[in-house]
Structure formats: C-alpha cells, structure tokens
Amino acid sequence: MTCVTMIAGSMIGSAIFSLSGLTIYQAGPSAVLTWILAALIMMGYGLICAELSTRFPKSGGVFVFPSKALGKTTEQGKFWGWISTWGYINANIVAIAFAAIYVGTYLSVGFPVFANMQIPLAVISVVLISILNSVKFSIAGRANTTLVFGMVIAMAIYIAVAFGSGAWDSALLAPFFTQGAGGSTGFLTVVPTAMVAYGSIVAIAFMVSEVRDPNKNVPKSIFIAMTLVLILYLGIIIATVGMISAGFLTENPGMQYIPLYAAAFTKLAGIPWISKVISIAALLALLTTMLVVMSITARAVQASAESGVMPAKLAENNKFGVPVYAVILLAVPSIAVSCFPQFTSTIVGFAALFAAVTISINCISLIVARKKFELPDGAFRAPGGNALPIIAMALIVICYIPDIVKGGWIIWAYSIAWYLVGIIFYKVRTKK
Secondary structure, eight states: OHHHHHHHHHHSSHIIIIIHHHHHHHHGGGHHHHHHHHHHHHHHHHHHHHHHHHHSOOSOHHHHHHHHHSSSSHHHHHHHHHHHHHHHHHHHHHHHHHHHHHHHHHHHHHOGGGTTOHHHHHHHHHHHHHHHTTSOHHHHHHHHHHHHHHHHHHHHHHHHHHHHSSOOOGGGGOSSSSSSTTGGGHHHHTHHHHHGGGGGGGTTGGGGGGSSSHHHHHHHHHHHHHHHHHHHHHHHHHHHHTTSOHHHHHHOGGGTTOHHHHHHHHTTTTOTTHHHHHHHHHHHHHHHHHHHHHHHHHHHHHHHHHTTSSOGGGGOOOTTSOOHHHHHHHHHHHHHHHTOGGGHHHHHHHHHHHHHHHHHHHHHHHHHHHHHSOOOTTOOOOTTTTHHHHHHHHHHHHHHHHHHHHTHHHHHHHHHHHHHHHHHHHHHHHHO
16 A cells, blocks of 8 residues: 555655646646646656666665666676666656645745735755655655555545536537647647656665565556556546546646636536645645655665765764665755746756666666566566567657757757766766
8 A cells, every 4th residue: 555655645646636737738628638648658658667676686776777687797787777766866856846846836825814825835855755754654654645545535536526526527528639829739739748747656666675566566566656646636636527628728827827716716616625636636635745755755865875976974864764864965956946936947857868768778777678687576567578568668759859959959958967087976976
C-alpha cells in the first residue's frame, strides 16, 4: 500500500489542477484521449525502470542504472550515471519549486486570507517537506498515505458534485475532436503536457533499496498506481469538460490554468464551499508530489556521493537512515527558485531538456544491460523486448521536443552551461 500511495501521490500534483486546462483548451473533450495516451507512454517508461531496479536493486536509480549498465569500464559507467543525475537534480529542483509556487496560488484562490502570501507559503511548504524527508521512511510513508487519501476524497467530492448538481451537460462534449484550439489533432499536440502529470511513475523504482520484495512489489505498485491515477484523472477531465468548454477557456485565458476553479465559479457558483474543496485537494496533491520528488532525488544524490562523485557528506544517513544532507542540498535551491513565481513558465521550460536526456539514458541503459548481464533469478522483465525501450524513448523525446524548441536559445544556452559545469565538477572530483 505504501508503494502505491507513494507513486500515486507523487503523480497527482499541480498538473491535473492547472495543465489540464491547457489540454482542454487545445483539444476540447478529446483531451480525455490525451491523458490516456500520455499514461500509456509513461507506463512503458515505468516498466523499463522497474526492470532496471530489479537488475540493480539499489536506491538512486537515476545514477545507479547508467553507472552499472553503460560504459566498458567502471569510470565510463560512472560518468554516464553522473550526467543522468546532474540533469535530474536540476529538473527536480524545478519540479519542487513549481509545486511550492502553486501551493500559494491555490490557497489564495480558495481562501482569501492567504492572498498576497504566495512566496511565504511556498517557502513554508518546502521546509515542511524537507522535515518529513528527514524522518524515518516509514513515517514519511504514512504521512504520504494520509495526504493521498485526503486528496483522493477531496477530488472525488469535486467529481460527485459536478455530476450530481445538474451542472454537467453532455452537449458540451460535441463536437468531440474539433472543439479545441488545436483542431482535430489537438489531442495529440498536448500529450507532452499531460505526460508531466505521470513523471513520477518511477518513484519506487528509484527507491528500490527501501522496498520489500522489489521483484514483485515494484512493477505491481507501478501498475496499480497508474491505473488508479488514470481513473481519477479521467473522472476530473470528463467532469470539467461537461461544465466548461474549450471556447470558454479561449474567451477567458486567465481560466486556462485554473480549470476546476473556472467550473466552480461558473457552473457551481451555487455551491460556494466547492472552491475550498478544490484548494484542499490541490494543496494535498502538491505536498505529496514535493515529498516524493525530494525523496527520490535525495537518493540519487546519495548514490552519486557514495561513488565519490559528490562530497562524501552527502552520502551520510541520519539516525533514521535518511540522507539528510542531500535533502538540505535540494531544499535550499528549491526555496530560492520558489521565490520567483513571476518566472514560472521559464522555470518549467528549463526542465524539459533535462528530463528528455535522463529518460533517454535510462532507456539505453536497459538495452545495454540486457546484453551485458543475465536477468537475476526472480527479477522482473518488462514486456516487449528491446522494442519497448526504443519506442518509449522515441515517443518521449518526440513529445518533449516542442517544449524544448519553444524555449528558444535561452533553454539551450542554460542547458549546455549546466552540463558543462557538471562535467567540470565531475573531472575535478574524480581526479581527486
């Protein structure tokens, strides 16, 4: 249960509350297909990481998988593990900061008392999550499970009210494919947007050392969590498109990032408390995402420190068996970035290229690992042979290209500079 809630909680974050509006704007009712296609693609990536985690059962998978599988020598493998981790650290600091920024956004919309407190609330949320990541994994797991159950209940209330209030209108589902701004193929163009919501499908695979019977529980929990999350997402999307149309979001662009609130303020105006339920659901979703993303990234930092690439202090556990110094290393820049909510779109754009690079390296790691090593007895093997990682990598990279290109030269310059700094750091550390 803990594994399932860790994955589900990390996937259900700001995306369904904000980015879902962009998919509805572009695709209209066919956004339902967008979220299904995105789930299938990311499910493939999740199974790839599940096999890698049972081949190399050590937490910190984003570093461990490439370092074990790639390169003819240990040093070559370590280099690719570091390249994967270095980009991953950047992408997840951005993810934590992005979620923290939206904590203030959703609370201020649902509860006026929090108006003009976006930055303090963002900072408080990062500090809270850092504290939870500094205690026993079992305690953090129970906290996450509680948050997830509360979040699911709040989201279920929104869905039930939408369908039971009489505000939902099936006529808004027609035309199904051509209603959005993207036309008949709009549901395909926003698949990358929906994929963001499933990015943490690999959470337990990257924390495999702390999972009992990983050969069974890692792939099983990935499948169960994805199924539950997809059902919940589809319920929210269908409930929302039956109350607000793509045309409404075109006429009211400010509502594109708060589609559930758009429905609450228009079709559910007679139920004033529903906006507070949405705020609570969003808050719980954001906190669970931050909790798990920080946890798995700290394990990646710890793994790289254990190999000697990063300072040894970052590999140390506290008395609860948690890499607390790695947590602090992530918390400080996350707090700093969250203090600049006016640059939210730019901040998110920086993460696209790093995510594509990390995903590609992991897919290649599975192909190479299958050639170099026999599958351990009882270990999980992802279906589809080598076709799965090749297809998954191609689809994921293709889906990320629009965001990368849209960012322009700034994204490329920043990304190149980041990787150059990482390579220089690696050379200095390994030389020592």
